[in-house]
Amino acid sequence: MKNNNNMISRYLLPLLALGVLATAGCNKDDDDTGGDPQELITTVQLEFSPASGTPLTFSFKDVDGIGGSAPVVDNIALSANAAYTLRVKFLDESQAGNVDDITAEVSGESAAHLVCFDTEGGVPLPAVQDTDTNGKPLGLVSQVVTTAAGIGKLTVSLKHEPDKGAAAPCNTGETDVEVTFDVTIL
């Protein structure tokens, strides 16, 4: 009997411990369900509506996200001495044949978003027309009044949770979108 005990301690206990290790290894959490698909903004669309006539639409598209194929960017062409209403739209075109308009979600959380503009050269700065639920600027709708012919650049960005009370609200918040277009005014 004593011998038996010895056998147990010498060989069986280590084996038992090994068994614990082995079974612990089996219940591996391997559910590769992937969670919710991450939502994306793939496209920024600018719609310039003149007082009369058909609206002009230009877009910045990066359907496959960062890396891979380079984004496709339209050149903006506007007329000199004209007034346009500029509407900014954000779209998800990552699934072929299924365009998801995200603009509504931005305006739905209008206090947490701000569309900012920056220009270079002879491009006039868009004047923001719309406001959020607190009466602060939002930027989805703005007014662009061109004067002389010329060339330049227009940068459109979407800020998330900016400090709209700051001296320069566009220097705050987290940038979700920042795209630059070449602009020609004829």
Next chain:
Amino acid sequence: MGVEHAPEVDPYLAEKISVIKGAASVRYGPEALGGVILTEPRELPTRRGIGGAITLAGLSNGRTGAASGFVEAATGGKWGLSGRLQGTLKRGGNLQTPDYFLANTGILERHISWAVGAQRERWQTELYYANFYSRLGIFRDAHIGNVTDIDNAIERGRPLEDGEFTYELERPQQRILHELLKWRTTYRFDQGGKLALQLSRQFNRRQEFDAHRLYGPLPTGFDDPDMEFELTTYTTGLDWEYVAFKRLRNQVGLNYMGQRNTTDRGGLIPNYTAHTGGAYWISRWQPFESPWQLEGGARYDLKGMEVDLPQSDSLPTRFDFSSASGTLGLIYQIAGVAQLRFNVASAWRAPNINELYSDGVHHSTASYEKGDTGLQPERAINSSLTLEWTRKGKLKASLSAYYNRINDFIFLLPQAEYVLSIRGPFPAFQYTQTDARLMGLDWNATLDLSDHWSVNSLVSLLRARDLTQDQPLIFMPSDRFEHGLTYRFKPLREADEAPFINLTMINILRQSRVPEGLDYSSPPAGHTRFNFEAGMRWYWGRQPIDIGVAVFNLSNTNYREYLNRFRYYAHETGRNITFRIKVPLGI
């Protein structure tokens, strides 16, 4: 897992922290030949009895509190059974710089471990389990969308708002679970030989909760991480120490490690399985009555990695690396005064999964990082010369010079063209290899001026260079000096350690050796700060109580640390007054 992630260690558990250098480090793998930092829990008791300790700590910065305790017991006698149960709880809120709070920098940690052991004749066996869980707030203002946001933050020089104190942990947040089960059995031979077998399983789960979704509302709870992945590691090690001849001691061993990475949500790196196997040999030879000692070690390792990729991908999915590494050391003893050590080692490291496969935006740095599946292992030749000088009760000093050459050093090379995306242009980096050189001096000394006063000095200098491009390496520590003065009182009881007070001055120089145009902002200015520490053992009746007070950044200096990526957004934390009592219990 990247530069931002330090290993999880419970400081109340790790009682033994040792730095292993020279031939002994061969045991710990081909990458470890530069030295290994080992943190080990205290050994199980062998004397019959019950013991334990309670430690309470309070830290002013973050209004952090920690409580830790353990009980241990041993039966002694023929079977030598022993066991220990240990737990730690820590909770802290938002940290504070001298001028403002850092939003969402709180922490919650929970740690529990147990160990059981038995000892009989020459056998000893021990089973150990540890479970470490932490929730970590990620500094809110470091969560940025693109380079414009970084530039705005640097321009501002500090966060947008002063922040306020709260224990509330919000998004972005990390939740980490680390589990370890380890079984170790040893058998002792005559004349100090030993055979040890160790098996372990480690499980790591990391969940990341983003501060916002690109659009749409955030989930209210924390049931739905934006990223979740698990790393499971199995290791086996067999080590045999023996005395080959009278003055020649050998150690040989085998290791195996299997690793499986599974991503449940959010793809950062592909899933993979890795197997690493190695064999090593270490020898120490001390000729009789000779001042010389010789030590050497060598190992050979194989690493195979199988990567799961979508079938559409044309990248390779199977990697095999193998190589030898080794070390040779020569020790010369100058009787009773000093020891001179020369060591040369060759080490290698296989490329990591992120270095091979990264392809996307690294959000904390707003950079686009691209891996390279063609990377080769890094190979290093390290050499060092150390002089250790000791005069008992008077002086203990060590001066070490090292020169390390790393061929095929893997680093991120900035690309000329930015990558254009809907979020704006991102600076692009590609994992590339170069030849690098790291050399430096380490100095550490303690000198007793009298029975009460002593001074200590620590200097660390490093010069690191990219030899191929002939420019300094980026993100290398700058020169650092620490000088302290200690006063020791007479202890209340003979056997106790003397009560002390210590004042230390830390000088950090500005890193002036950086490559041109690779960083968003230039390295921060150098600075001086002070730490204060005092400790004593006090008696409440017969019960000893250890009391410690420490103040970090006593002068409340505003500074930034070059190696901290958060330096773009905020200063380092300000004054932190900490108080610690430990009550050892024994029956």
